Amino acid sequence: MFDDCIIMAGGSGTRLWPASNSKKQKQFLRMLKPVSTVSSSGGKDSFFGAALERAFAATGRDGRVIIIAGGSHIESVIEVALSFDDAERRRMILIRESEAKNTAPAVLAGVFYSGLSTGGTDPGRTILVLTSDHLIGPLPVFAADAAAASAFAAEGKLVVFGVSPSRPETGYGYIETGEMLASPEAAAFTVASFREKPGRTEAEDFCAAGNFYWNSGMFGFSTEGILEEYRLNVPILYEVFKGLKAPNGGDYENCNGLRLLSRWQGLAEAYHTVQGISFDYAIAERAKNTVMIRSRFDWKDVGNWDEYAALLEAQKAAGNEVFSVHSKNCFVDSEIPVALAGVEDLIVVVRNGALLIVRKGESQYVKDVVEEIKKAGRTDIL
Numbered sequence: 001m002f003d004d005c006i007i008m009a010g011g012s013g014t015r016l017w018p019a020s021n022s023k024k025q026k027q028f029l030r031m032l033k034p035v036s037t038v039s040s041s042g043g044k045d046s047f048f049g050a051a052l053e054r055a056f057a058a059t060g061r062d063g064r065v066i067i068i069a070g071g072s073h074i075e076s077v078i079e080v081a082l083s084f085d086d087a088e089r090r091r092m093i094l095i096r097e098s099e100a101k102n103t104a105p106a107v108l109a110g111v112f113y114s115g116l117s118t119g120g121t122d123p124g125r126t127i128l129v130l131t132s133d134h135l136i137g138p139l140p141v142f143a144a145d146a147a148a149a150s151a152f153a154a155e156g157k158l159v160v161f162g163v164s165p166s167r168p169e170t171g172y173g174y175i176e177t178g179e180m181l182a183s184p185e186a187a188a189f190t191v192a193s194f195r196e197k198p199g200r201t202e203a204e205d206f207c208a209a210g211n212f213y214w215n216s217g218m219f220g221f222s223t224e225g226i227l228e229e230y231r232l233n234v235p236i237l238y239e240v241f242k243g244l245k246a247p248n249g250g251d252y253e254n255c256n257g258l259r260l261l262s263r264w265q266g267l268a269e270a271y272h273t274v275q276g277i278s279f280d281y282a283i284a285e286r287a288k289n290t291v292m293i294r295s296r297f298d299w300k301d302v303g304n305w306d307e308y309a310a311l312l313e314a315q316k317a318a319g320n321e322v323f324s325v326h327s328k329n330c331f332v333d334s335e336i337p338v339a340l341a342g343v344e345d346l347i348v349v350v351r352n353g354a355l356l357i358v359r360k361g362e363s364q365y366v367k368d369v370v371e372e373i374k375k376a377g378r379t380d381i382l
Helices: 047-058 071-081 086-090 103-116 139-154 200-209 223-233 235-242 267-273 279-284 305-315 363-375
Strands: 002-008 059-070 092-097 126-130 134-137 158-163 174-181 188-195 212-222 252-255 258-261 290-294 298-301 322-325 331-334 338-341 346-351 354-359
Touching (some): 002 047, 047 134, 059 071, 071 258, 092 103, 103 126, 103 267, 103 279, 200 212, 305 331, 305 346, 305 363, 338 346, 354 363
Parallel strands (some): 002 126, 092 258, 331 346
Antiparallel strands (some): 158 212, 174 188, 174 212, 346 354
């Protein structure tokens, strides 16, 4: 099992606007219940709540769950955390980012916190980095794969979870694998390369090749191994964050048992100094000693309204008042009554004072709508 876990709770989730907006982002939206990929209940039925459950399942009893989030996410994080019991909340630490600088600085802040808060950067300490906006399960299967990954991480390797592709998807990054490695717990491979989101023809070639997998965006490593990768590949970022000191008691706020690190001296200056860069580009694509675990768990990136609507379809009567005549194959998620007449294949969303209408199969254009709203200066509805 991993010693600690870092959960990335940032991101704007604009592809699920208007349900996801600046006040409540995608990772805090509800999930369909019950489904095989979700084991949580009650207040834990958000994407983020399920990520917390995975973090607890993948770490030891004393492992901490280090949550990295921007100011606009803090309230939602605390709300979800309150659905967990006192013992679980005591294992959570919420670090407030002063500004969004993508995932490489956020992961590095979590790594330094993990070490500094335990008396120094323990070289053998293993850390798992999780996303907070995916559907993953069943939980015991994920925990078993995480245990296999932790063994490689303890050897100083960077570990990534790969998902066997079920279709030539152009919206995901891919991992090209090399030779198979000996592992008693899971199928493991060396990583030959990471590939950016491909075009249709290239995605078809990847699927046909048999040694390409979807990149799940989750990573494991040891403190020593990952700090060396940062030092070699992004030395300016490493040097800036290396100056952070261990937080003191006055830097924390107590939020009903959840510790919020709101005043970590030097963190805001570090964030302001460095440029934004993703962990994938800064580290994963450049690391030389990388292993991929072929996941046995189910994984789904709910990245647009077509996918989210499919998950929520069975709930469309709950919280919705829909009147439909001469219409078919439409999905409605609305806070107010909606009437449909003579239409088909539509997704209709009325949330947070905004209305979205998009044809099924074309929800990838929602992000372009968001850009048009920004250009119009109407950030008040985002």
